[in-house]
Amino acid sequence: MEILQDxxxxxxxxxxxxxxxxxxxxxxxxxxxxxxxxxxxxxxxIDGDVGFGDSLGDxxxxxxxxxxxxxxxxxxxxxxxVIPGKPMLITVAVLVGxxxxxxxxxxxxxxxxxxxxxxxxxEDALNKSGExxxxxxxxxxxxxxxxxxxxxxxxxxxxxxDGLESxxxxxxxxxxxxxxxxxxxxxx
Numbered sequence: 001m002e003i004l005q006d007x008x009x010x011x012x013x014x015x016x017x018x019x020x021x022x023x024x025x026x027x028x029x030x031x032x033x034x035x036x037x038x039x040x041x042x043x044x045x046i047d048g049d050v051g052f053g054d055s056l057g058d059x060x061x062x063x064x065x066x067x068x069x070x071x072x073x074x075x076x077x078x079x080x081x082v083i084p085g086k087p088m089l090i091t092v093a094v095l096v097g098x099x100x101x102x103x104x105x106x107x108x109x110x111x112x113x114x115x116x117x118x119x120x121x122x123e124d125a126l127n128k129s130g131e132x133x134x135x136x137x138x139x140x141x142x143x144x145x146x147x148x149x150x151x152x153x154x155x156x157x158x159x160x161x162d163g164l165e166s167x168x169x170x171x172x173x174x175x176x177x178x179x180x181x182x183x184x185x186x187x188x
Contacts, residue, residue: 009090011080018073057152064101071100074105120180125157129174129188136160136167136185146173146185159183 004012075096076089083089125148136144136159144167146159159175160182161167173185 009081010086011077012074014076014080014093015066017069018077021069021073022067025070028063028066064104066105067100068097070097072097086165115176118151120150120153120155122157122178122183125175125183126178129172130185132159132169132171132173132185135169138164138166143182146175146183148175148183157183159185161185161187163187 004015007015021132074094076093079089079092079096083092128148130146130148132144133147133156134145136142136146138161140160140162143158143160145156148155148157158181159173161173162184163186165187167173167185167187172188174188175183176186177184
């Protein structure tokens with residue numbers, strides 16, 4: 001890189017950091033989108049977790065280092081002619097690098113909030129209202145079925161009642177407790 005030999009040593013340092021880190025960032029981004037995921041992320045997290053979650057330990061990973069170096073080097077290059085003092089330029093470049101890490105961390109944190117566990121748990125039906133689908137015999141003499149809306153979808157679940165009367169089709173009910181994955185319901 002003979003072109004970089006004739007420029008200020010600090011600017012040359014910024015360029016020597018920016019070029020390989022940018023190439024690595026591009027490769028890492030491509031790997032992420034084609035399914036490489038965290039293949040390029042060797043984690044040095046404090047708590048031993050891999051990837052990004054809610055802990056500050058997630059700030060200490062290869063991805064964070066790459067983002068810091070991107071912000072630091074490109075910030076230094078962009079502001080080299082604007083900020084005359086080298087100590088001030090380095091300070092601002094460090095702040096830009098930290099800003100890159102913070103922004104990246106906040107973006108990933110928001111993305112992971114979008115991830116939702118869509119699996120159904122019987123406990124989610126507790127205190128929900130629904131209606132009898134198949135008759136429920138009185139005094140727990142047998143099971144019937146109820147239709148309950150949980151998490152935006154209607155579920156057909158086994159149910160029993162402690163009541164004195166049978167609950168017939170379309171009777172409105174409320175789940176009062178759950179025993180062995182069977183709903184215990186009462187008439188509303």
